Amino acid sequence: MRRLSLIVTVACMLALGIALLIPSTAYSEWLITALFSTFAAAYVLVGGLISARRPDNPVGWLMLTIGTLLTLPVLLGAYAGYALLERPSWPLGMATAWVTAWIYLPAVCGIVLLVLVFPLGRVIGRFRTWTARTAGIAGAVASVAAALIPGPMDGFGTVRNPLGIDSLSDQLATTLTVSGGVLVVTFLMALASIFVRLHGAVGDERQQLKWFAYATVLMVVAQLPNFLPLGLDESWLGLFGLVVSLVALPVAIAVAILQHRLYDIDLVIKRTLVYGSLTLLLAAMYLGLVLGLRALVNPLTGESDLAVAVSTLVVAALFRPLRSRIQRIVDLRFFRSRYDADQTVASFAGRLRQEVDFEAVRTDLCLAVRETVQPHHVSLWVRDVPQVTGRFS
Numbered sequence: 182m183r184r185l186s187l188i189v190t191v192a193c194m195l196a197l198g199i200a201l202l203i204p205s206t207a208y209s210e211w212l213i214t215a216l217f218s219t220f221a222a223a224y225v226l227v228g229g230l231i232s233a234r235r236p237d238n239p240v241g242w243l244m245l246t247i248g249t250l251l252t253l254p255v256l257l258g259a260y261a262g263y264a265l266l267e268r269p270s271w272p273l274g275m276a277t278a279w280v281t282a283w284i285y286l287p288a289v290c291g292i293v294l295l296v297l298v299f300p301l302g303r304v305i306g307r308f309r310t311w312t313a314r315t316a317g318i319a320g321a322v323a324s325v326a327a328a329l330i331p332g333p334m335d336g337f338g339t340v341r342n343p344l345g346i347d348s349l350s351d352q353l354a355t356t357l358t359v360s361g362g363v364l365v366v367t368f369l370m371a372l373a374s375i376f377v378r379l380h381g382a383v384g385d386e387r388q389q390l391k392w393f394a395y396a397t398v399l400m401v402v403a404q405l406p407n408f409l410p411l412g413l414d415e416s417w418l419g420l421f422g423l424v425v426s427l428v429a430l431p432v433a434i435a436v437a438i439l440q441h442r443l444y445d446i447d448l449v450i451k452r453t454l455v456y457g458s459l460t461l462l463l464a465a466m467y468l469g470l471v472l473g474l475r476a477l478v479n480p481l482t483g484e485s486d487l488a489v490a491v492s493t494l495v496v497a498a499l500f501r502p503l504r505s506r507i508q509r510i511v512d513l514r515f516f517r518s519r520y521d522a523d524q525t526v527a528s529f530a531g532r533l534r535q536e537v538d539f540e541a542v543r544t545d546l547c548l549a550v551r552e553t554v555q556p557h558h559v560s561l562w563v564r565d566v567p568q569v570t571g572r573f574s
Contacts, residue, residue, distance in 0.1 A: 190229030209262030223431040224248030239302035250288035283327035290320025296371035316367040323360035389437040396433030
């Protein structure tokens with residue numbers, strides 16, 4: 182089984198490399214090919230790694246299947262675009278374009294199933310079972326409708342579907358719209374189930390679900406530049422957000438299954454909240470100060486960089502106290518138990534510097550352990566220290 186995962190992984194990565202080497206055309210732009218190659222490669226590599234390290238976990242094999250289904254449209258789409266526009270004599274140009282038009286839909290269905298079976302590799306509960314079946318039916322119906330709908334194929338300009346059924350044009354269009362919408366709804370329901378399951382999970386499963394929930398939130402936040410009316414959808418920031426949203430889920434799955442014990446997800450979430458809100462607040466303050474000071478200073482000094490310099494100094498001076506304040510708010514709101522434990526330890530350390538009575542130290546130490554670790558029983562063992570006698574010179 183490990184050899185099979187290695188073969189599939191290498192074959193998919195070679196296919197993606199070949200797709201990137203095919204010259205760009207109007208039907209297959211190199212940047213679009215690179216983006217979808219990154220998306221497919223993330224699932225292929227993570228799926229191959231998990232299936233090799235944990236061959237008994239179906240999550241790895243499902244991810245490898247999704248990566249393969251995502252690799253096919255990347256390679257076939259690049260080939261079809263070049264064959265149809267630049268090399269009409271090349272074989273199977275129309276056939277590869279037709280496969281590209283619908284083969285990605287089973288991959289979307291697989292991603293919905295992946296969310297539902299993570300991290301144990303099986304569907305548990307009526308809600309998830311119903312969602313998985315609905316997603317499977319919707320994905321199959323959408324794939325058939327996309328394969329038979331007449332007219333120009335998506336992504337290939339005026340090239341018409343060779344297998345399109347003109348007499349069922351309206352019915353197929355409606356079917357594709359409805360089934361595609363159902364597929365999107367099931368995906369959102371699957372993501373929502375992660376947060377519901379998080380409340381009842383314990384131990385390793387809870388930590389793994391936290392990684393998945395963190396990736397879900399990161400996907401949404403990373404897509405904000407592309408959806409908000411800020412004109413950033415075609416900028417490098419929008420492109421970076423798109424890449425992050427594409428690879429966040431497979432990367433989080435890899436860390437959750439293979440390495441979650443090495444990384445404290447609570448610390449990652451805390452720092453994301455602290456530094457994310459700090460960055461937004463400082464950026465807003467910086468822009469406000471620049472605009473405000475320029476409005477006040479420019480009538481007196483004309484065009485000057487004074488507003489920029491003053492704003493930079495103010496923001497730099499506010500960084501540390503503002504970070505401490507935001508971190509305190511985040512700790513109190515989201516990590517109250519850990520915050521109380523840290524405060525207890527800090528208070529005990531402060532009292533320990535001034536305490537000389539052993540019984541007082543013992544009582545204080547046991548109290549600090551009870552408040553932080555909250556064990557069922559606390560006992561303190563002190564080794565006898567032999568008395569040293571004699572004269573020292």
